[in-house]
Amino acid sequence: MTSKMYILLFAFLSILGVNAQQITSPNGNISLEFSLSSNGEPTYKINYKSKSIIKTSKLGLTLKNADNLKQGFIETGSEETSFDETWKPVWGEESDIRNNYNELLVNLEQKATERIMNIRFRVYNEGVGFRYEFPEQPNLVYFVIEEENTQFALTGDHTAFWIPGDYDSQEYDYTESKLSEISGLFDSAVTPNASQRQFSKTGVQTALMMKTADNLYINIHEAALINYACMHLNLDDENMVFESWLTPDAQGNKGHMQAPCVTPWRTVMVSDDARDILASRITYNLNEPCVIEDTSWIKPVKYIGVWWEMITGKSSWAYTDDLPSVQLGVTDFEDVKPNGKHAANTAHVKEYIDFAAKHGFDAVLVEGWNEGWEDWFGQSKDYVFDFVTPYPDFDVEDIENYAKSKGVKMIMHHETSGSTRNYERHMDKAYQFMKDHGYDAVKSGYVGNILPRGEFHYSQWVNNHYLYAVQKAADYEIMVNAHEAVRPTGIARTYPNLIGNESARGTEFQAFGGSKPNHVTILPFTRLLGGPMDYTPGVFEMDISKLNPDNNSHVNSTIANQLALYVTMYSPLQMAADLPENYNRFLDAFQFIKDVPVDWEKSVYLEAEPGSYITIARKDKHSNNWFVGHVNGKDARKSEISFDFLEKGKKYIATIYADAKDANYKTNPQAYTIKKMKVNSQSKLSQVSVEGGGYAISIIED
Template identity: 75%
Template sequence: MKSLFILSVTLFLSVFNLGFAQELKSPNGALSMHFSLEDNGKPTYKLSYKNNEVIKPSYLGLELKDDEKSLLNDFEITDTQTSTFNETWTPVWGEEKEITNHYNELAVSLKQKETAREVIIRFRLFNTGLGFRYEFPSQPNLIYFTIKEERTQFAMTGDHKALWIPGDYDSQEYDYTESKLSEIRSKFDTALTDNASQTQYSKTGVQTSLMMKTDAGLYINLHEAALINYSCMHLELNDETMVFESHLTPDVNGDKGYIQAPSTSPWRTIMVSDDARDILRSRITLNLNEPCAIEDTSWIKPVKYLGVWWEMITGKSSWSYTNDLPSIELGVTDYSKVKPNGTHGANNANVKRYIDFAATHGFDGVLVEGWNEGWEDWFGKSKDYVFDFVTPYPDFDVDAIHEYAKSKGVKMIMHHETSSSVRNYERHLDEAYQFMRDNGYSAVKSGYVGNILPRGEHHYSQWIVNHYQYALEKAVDYQVMVNAHEAVRPTGISRTYPNLIGNESARGTEFQAFGGSNPNHVTILPFTRLLGGPMDYTPGVFEMDISKLNPNNNSHVNSTITNQLALYVTMYSPLQMAADLPEHYEQFMDAFQFIKDVAIDWDESKYLEAEPGHYLTIARKEKGSNNWFVGNVNGNNKRTSNIALNFLDKGKKYMATIYADAKDANYKTNPQAYTITSKKVTYKTKLSLSSVPAGGYAISIIEVK
């Protein structure tokens, strides 16, 4: 059911008021945006929240390549249009069953006096923030052009506290650093950690989504939405003036974008509130994307899954089939003549073990990595033809596994590691997707580990962004759901293409087996990475001591078991993995019960407590039922969480099962210490629960009929 209200007013401006400020207010009046032209025709804007300046006067425009006159100044206003828009739309899956899209809009038409080129800057002001973009109408004087750099500015009002990761053209897999803006330069090198592919560009460059807090207690977030046919935006800080400027990811030639009018840029977004929970509630990123482009979405379904994955990540088993070959060539190497290494995880018996466990405990699917030929020399070789995505190893029988899973009511999930050879993936994409359809795979986890091929391209440049979109749209033709790892961070495109049911695109659980992540990492991601779409974070690890899986790996998962349980609520995703090995769940079946019970699609979400980097408590109502689930994740300091259950229905009774840190729980020395208690609750109930550092709690609240 959709409701829609649009009011449009057109104002024509004369030459005598070209420099006058145009004001736009949010529907609730709390936010105010002003646009104006300076004397030299340079576009500027500023933003205020409750009469307090949030963004000081900041410049807008694009610098063009070569001898072209840039789109930076010499403009006059030829037209402005204002309108109000208010609708309610229904997502295919999501944190709530209906989303309100309510904003006031100002579209400013500009004409460059010397060139007669036309640009529209469109502003949309929501109750929780601002979105704006550049639009290039069809015109004779601006058809094809190359962006040297986008010069959008975000002028801060002070030296704010920020949660940031280094600006990088190829990786977002970093822990967050908390510092003043002025400290980014001095802390930049210590914020870096190793990765398979990374390219930093500046000691004051950071990535969006950037979360900040002012001394006055305002929360500010800078991001982008609807990244289509354009380079991913980073931010470059002038740490003397505290002004951020957009910094686009270049291609192999150093160019930032090839544009053909008519076209638009992605939206640049600024979320602001004096309540951190409003940042989590905001649906600006989704609302700035186009409505669903898929006519029949009945095949797109949330998935809870297990996988032959964590055992490879930890080094307990291997992706490769043999250790005897120094190199392999697909179609030439005969795997039947080599000795198996005995550690290959994707073998028939092991995969059937996971399928049995999934079927017994009600999981939808099983992911299997390392099933296909080519893993012996896939990484770091700059190799183009590395996988064909259809040829299995001798110990993985595609047909037999398909039939076995089908007999158990379990769906298999495909894995496509491209090793960042995107040309090779595109050559094989139709055949690979058809192979999935033929063998009962409804979802694919794709990976882009390593440096991009073609050589010199980056993971977040325009050409590669277009590749991710191509793979996503091609998947619609085969009714395939996509979970892309190492791809560009999502920017709300899942509204338009809800078959994008997950991404990694941040530092996920796997890094807990690569040396660990900061204890407060999961208290930050919902305020940053998840604003663009759900993350395949792969939670649910119960054995924190990685040396028990692999004696040669001394890594430790910086989390308690109840923190891992809470992630199923706080790290929203319609694609949720129980990442650990079946035998570890069998040791803690009482705690595993929460993972079995928790929903993955929701009618309603309540954000009870929030402070970025410190703590987060969320309650969600299961789609189509009266059952609720609550998750709390805690940061670096022990904390008591006080919550009211006033979101429950009046007149109804519920049974709450509370999974909490034990008093002696410690994420380093005693992470598996937890308590489970049950009690009757109503909408009048208040709870006080303690969470240790990197701990938390999870609650299932089931209606008593």
């Protein structure tokens, strides 16, 4: 093309109001194009290897009682930069994480209002992140978001792995369907929960995993969710366009902002290999570096707990059944009759401490130790727990001394019952109580509707509460495992004392009617992209009625699948969830749980297909040993892997824990085989796993 033709093309595009800029990933596979439409609407589109992934999509926000930030913009400048660093996480799936991207910052001014809105794009080899930025300025200081209008215009009716959009709950089984089928399947995808609020029959949650007809894998999510409402997606299923849908507060507003400020990053990952989605660290990389100077007190933890027996109904959190209600500071539990089912009693907890010490576990969690469980749920009760007053049968000092004598740490439990105001009032006292009695980690819970009344679990105000709890915990050198909180979005890079979250349908739901047998083949593609999950694996007794005759639930998994979860469901906080007596029945299989680490130097993603199977190999950070986990989904299959991830020239002993030939997740889940074999970097393995099954391998240097 001649220079004259370039000039004519530029003039033609200018007449159309198009001012396109393009930026590509470091490897050149992904390209992002930004442009302003003829009426000044910001738009973007994404291509992967010359294929359209996101068609032209609009950007902007609707403001309350103010002109919208959606059109009428002119570009006042732009800047392109590149960045490449390697940083070391405190814990993680690898000891080094590369953060390599090309960046485009576009400066925009809304001509009629003279308000400034910048958009920053970062393009990685496996995806794109972008956010809105509002610098300090005279014409935009305080503003209220009515809705964020970020679009994701898709190229077809993709297959999606989705859960219903909900302001209060993420604890759903995943539905696999075409995008066009979401509205028809929505009602059946909604299952009961302690607190929930859907907003649309085409609303879904992020991280949303999709697969195109031509076998491309696309994931839409967000990163660095700070001082902002959680983003859901609402689908225009006629045009296949998702638009952001923020969680409102009690007044219906979706964000109270003050410039200078930024939004969370919106992310789009794409690859023709599903393993690249699992290996991506975009979500972490888009967060700020660690702000805790001394992280030596943050340590990965493998634990057991007084928990599963209450979840199954075998035991009780409550101390008594004789009171219609309790009031802290008024009810005298010394004068009431114990129910005989209260699990958090001193003698029983000591049994768990003994088991932990015998088998090398770091810690023991105890739930139901503190007063208030008799009417903790569903009463919209503000002063529900004080987090420092034990029941009469739980001796805090005795437990502290006994655990210390056995070399075992205790994990505190703080159930807030959704009363965030009450928790904040008591937080300093509760954390100091923990430090006074040797507790370095807390599991917090937010079951039920949020107080203040009308707030949702994922609104801006409540999200700020979750972060406040983590920040305050860091002041006391306490690690946090938050349940029912907003899904993680990589914030653990900045605050690595956030060592776990639930924020999805965990193992407990296996005792509440069960989860789909392929559930664990989807979670690493969705929930785990933002951070580790306290999934609480390791259940060996699948028939819940054997623990509680009144509970006919069944754990839809084989023992081999449960073992594999310690590798495939990454977390620096891993629980052996079952009762000690069940582990004593299967000590040879329990050996894998004892051996598997919780902190890794390197991870290799061997096989992956969302909803079907995942196989991951990880190297221990503190030895030359490797561990492999394979979880299988809907159909029996033969897994074929190579051991070429092992160091060349070295020999290893592999112990393979696998489904037996007659294993069946429903009728014969405890059928497994264990075999040993010598392996090296040239070895291969062909291993059959059943539906809902899998295998786990420990590979010890010979």
